[in-house]
Amino acid sequence: MSEACWTVDEFEQKLRALERGYHIHHPFNQRLNRGELKPFQVRGWVANRFYYQLCIPIKDAAILSNCSDRAVRRRWIERLIDHDGRGDHEGARAGGIEAWVRLGLAVGLSRQDLWSCVHVQPGVRFAVDAYVNFARQAPWQEAAISSLTELFAPKIHADRLVGWPGHYPWIDPEGLHYFRGRISLAERDVQHGLEIAKTWCGSLGRQKRALEIVQFKLDILWAMLDAIERAYPDDLPEQVRP
Numbered sequence: 036m037s038e039a040c041w042t043v044d045e046f047e048q049k050l051r052a053l054e055r056g057y058h059i060h061h062p063f064n065q066r067l068n069r070g071e072l073k074p075f076q077v078r079g080w081v082a083n084r085f086y087y088q089l090c091i092p093i094k095d096a097a098i099l100s101n102c103s104d105r106a107v108r109r110r111w112i113e114r115l116i117d118h119d120g121r122g123d124h125e126g127a128r129a130g131g132i133e134a135w136v137r138l139g140l141a142v143g144l145s146r147q148d149l150w151s152c153v154h155v156q157p158g159v160r161f162a163v164d165a166y167v168n169f170a171r172q173a174p175w176q177e178a179a180i181s182s183l184t185e186l187f188a189p190k191i192h193a194d195r196l197v198g199w200p201g202h203y204p205w206i207d208p209e210g211l212h213y214f215r216g217r218i219s220l221a222e223r224d225v226q227h228g229l230e231i232a233k234t235w236c237g238s239l240g241r242q243k244r245a246l247e248i249v250q251f252k253l254d255i256l257w258a259m260l261d262a263i264e265r266a267y268p269d270d271l272p273e274q275v276r277p
């Protein structure tokens with residue numbers, strides 16, 4: 036006989052307990068949020084994270100393309116629009132990618148620096164691409180579950196909003212709008228992601244698989260910061276700083 040499932044509450048608790056591996060605890064993020072980074076290191080982080088921002092809607096489009104449930108597609112498509120926006124003209128909803136570009140401008144990068152991906156480190160590219168490839172290949176429910184690292188994202192965005200204006204007065208606070216906007220969107224995404232996880236994971240095997248998937252995604256975020264930390268040491272020569 037197969038082992039009994041965890042209760043829905045136990046399952047959610049186990050998902051939430053994975054927070055201990057969130058990149059909020061990565062040494063580079065801790066230095067970033069304590070105000071210990073030099074401007075070029077903040078720029079390096081912003082330029083590399085842009086690649087993640089670019090790939091999120093591609094990842095969400097992959098999930099949509101695999102999803103046979105119209106009701107889910109109707110909700111999931113909002114994620115694409117959140118990031119891509121409706122256009123750049125006056126009055127259009129610009130979207131998260133454009134908001135991240137504004138963050139880039141506020142830290143001293145150009146649009147060209149960002150869109151060319153010239154600063155994107157190989158380790159960041161491989162990690163992000165692994166996320167997109169997973170979404171292309173996995174059942175859509177598993178791919179949806181992989182977004183559940185967002186359970187822990189509102190706190191990391193809020194930390195930046197609280198800390199950065201004091202730590203980094205050289206950054207125009209207008210540039211922080213991305214983080215402000217993301218908190219409620221992350222909460223909405225998590226609610227939907229948890230609904231999918233609880234419905235899909237009707238056996239202990241699937242519940243355990245869900246934990247593995249979220250851990251895989253945590254590792255992607257962690258690996259990105261490992262690559263960024265390595266690329267921008269404190270003593271990086273001036274000529275090669277972003």
Ligand SMILES: O=C(O)c1cc(C(=O)O)c2c(n1)C(=O)C(=O)c1cc(C(=O)O)[nH]c1-2
Nearest residue numbers: 091131181182183184185186187188191217
């Ligand atoms: O700044 C962060 O630390 C952070 C983390 C995550 C995350 O946990 O995956 C996301 C975001 N930001 C974010 O802005 C975002 O739009 C987002 C979408 C997703 C996803 O997996 O679909 N994660 C995240």
